[in-house]
Amino acid sequence: MTGMAPFNKPSNINPNTKKFVYFAAENLGNKHQTLREEKNAANDLLDKMLKVIGREVLREKTPTIQDLERSLQDISAQQQHEQRDSTGNKETRGQETDIKGNGIPVSGTPIVAQLMQKGYLKDSNKWLTSKGFLNIGGKILSDVMKALKTGDLGVHETTSLGRGGIVLDSTRSYERGDDIRLVNVPKSLLNSVRRLAKNSSSLKIPLDVEEDDLEEYETLQDVRAAVVYCIDLSSTMRYSSMFGDMSRIEAAKRALWSLFLLNQKFFPSDSISIVGFGALASKVAPNDIPYLKTFEPGSDFLHYTNYQSAFRLASKILQKDGALNKRIVLITDGHPSACFIDDKKEQNKILSQRPYSHFYIPGKEALDFDLDFAAGQLVYLCYRYRQVDQYIGEKTILEAKKCHMMGIEIDTVMISEEDSLLRYVNEMERYVKGRSYYINPTTIDKVLLTDYLNNKKLTIGSRC
Numbered sequence: 001m002t003g004m005a006p007f008n009k010p011s012n013i014n015p016n017t018k019k020f021v022y023f024a025a026e027n028l029g030n031k032h033q034t035l036r037e038e039k040n041a042a043n044d045l046l047d048k049m050l051k052v053i054g055r056e057v058l059r060e061k062t063p064t065i066q067d068l069e070r071s072l073q074d075i076s077a078q079q080q081h082e083q084r085d086s087t088g089n090k091e092t093r094g095q096e097t098d099i100k101g102n103g104i105p106v107s108g109t110p111i112v113a114q115l116m117q118k119g120y121l122k123d124s125n126k127w128l129t130s131k132g133f134l135n136i137g138g139k140i141l142s143d144v145m146k147a148l149k150t151g152d153l154g155v156h157e158t159t160s161l162g163r164g165g166i167v168l169d170s171t172r173s174y175e176r177g178d179d180i181r182l183v184n185v186p187k188s189l190l191n192s193v194r195r196l197a198k199n200s201s202s203l204k205i206p207l208d209v210e211e212d213d214l215e216e217y218e219t220l221q222d223v224r225a226a227v228v229y230c231i232d233l234s235s236t237m238r239y240s241s242m243f244g245d246m247s248r249i250e251a252a253k254r255a256l257w258s259l260f261l262l263n264q265k266f267f268p269s270d271s272i273s274i275v276g277f278g279a280l281a282s283k284v285a286p287n288d289i290p291y292l293k294t295f296e297p298g299s300d301f302l303h304y305t306n307y308q309s310a311f312r313l314a315s316k317i318l319q320k321d322g323a324l325n326k327r328i329v330l331i332t333d334g335h336p337s338a339c340f341i342d343d344k345k346e347q348n349k350i351l352s353q354r355p356y357s358h359f360y361i362p363g364k365e366a367l368d369f370d371l372d373f374a375a376g377q378l379v380y381l382c383y384r385y386r387q388v389d390q391y392i393g394e395k396t397i398l399e400a401k402k403c404h405m406m407g408i409e410i411d412t413v414m415i416s417e418e419d420s421l422l423r424y425v426n427e428m429e430r431y432v433k434g435r436s437y438y439i440n441p442t443t444i445d446k447v448l449l450t451d452y453l454n455n456k457k458l459t460i461g462s463r464c
Helices: 025-057 065-086 111-117 130-148 185-199 248-266 286-291 307-319 344-353 390-405 420-432 441-463
Strands: 004-006 021-023 165-173 215-221 225-232 271-277 281-284 325-332 338-340 358-360 379-381 408-414 436-438
Touching: 025 065, 025 111, 025 130, 025 286, 065 111, 130 248, 130 286, 130 441, 185 215, 225 248, 225 307, 225 441, 248 271, 248 286, 248 441, 271 286, 271 307, 281 286, 281 307, 307 325, 307 338, 307 390, 307 408, 325 441, 338 390, 390 408, 390 420, 408 420, 408 441, 420 436
Parallel strands: 225 271, 225 325, 325 408, 408 436
Antiparallel strands: 004 021, 165 215, 271 281, 338 379, 358 379
């Protein structure tokens, strides 16, 4: 049967009986199947577009809304082409599936406008909304976690258990009064089956579950941790990695973005802060992570690398936090090439030894950046190829020691293909009993997430 066939009411049927129109069951099934396919295609298109947006926003030069529209139109055209190929080049209903799943004509509403209506984008230089930031960051985190096989790391979301609850993979016998949400249902049912099988050759459904059969996941009281990630914004961070198509700064931003979402999703009681630094340092709002830029070489001299500025601002942030475990993670690709001069005597000492030394006083009004001027006003600049100026090296290590004396751990992640950085960083870490990682920039997301999770386990274990 095809189409629709009206049912003609026989004369002996009550005249008050309503007339019905019957459709062939296979036609209804086809209609539902088509609707499901269109919905899946729309969701798939939205997913692809959000990934493109995530890739574009991380670029050193953030694309304009117009540039973004062109990139999204390319994705839409590619999906339409794939749909035509899958149907043998036949016309299909809703052939130009948009993010709403109801078809968008080529000359219709711009894709960016649709995404604005759905709350992912806004008309601004920083065009990601909070919804877009969280959604795209979640997709980045998901990709990284899949690569890490998070089940092996024993990570479970803890927000439903209240602040501070860490759920482990191990179990124990359920005790009356414990949170029923922690019951391991599969293991409890298996205990029931084993008990019943001992007394009977057959099992009856529903199972007779007793309290002694129940097992629950073990938990640990979470120990609050506060971590400040200090990301190097000196000019060399814009260089592309020889192992991938992302620059060092792009890879680092992607890692920090996913790390912030990891913290929010799994460890909401912890605090994560971001500090960007060159010659001076600045605290970075989480939603601004994708827009971080390296400092251009120029008259403001911010493109130098001042570890000391990062340590001073990070320690100031951590001193205000009541967490038991405090930590700084420095992400850099180069040696320190700047430090603060705290008094005129220090400056004169340097000039007596190095008459052509360069000093820099930042101008607050000339910078579109919320820099930490309180940490120091006069900066000594000295870049030496493949080595650290002795004075800068000593001042940097002294600042790291101060952090260590405050109970702050310092670890360093080096994202440079050059191994000349390793010697100085290892020396600094020996003074503060920290760790240093020398990595391929393309793996920084996996390294930072693994480091965070492993450090979390060590912290909890040491407090229990």
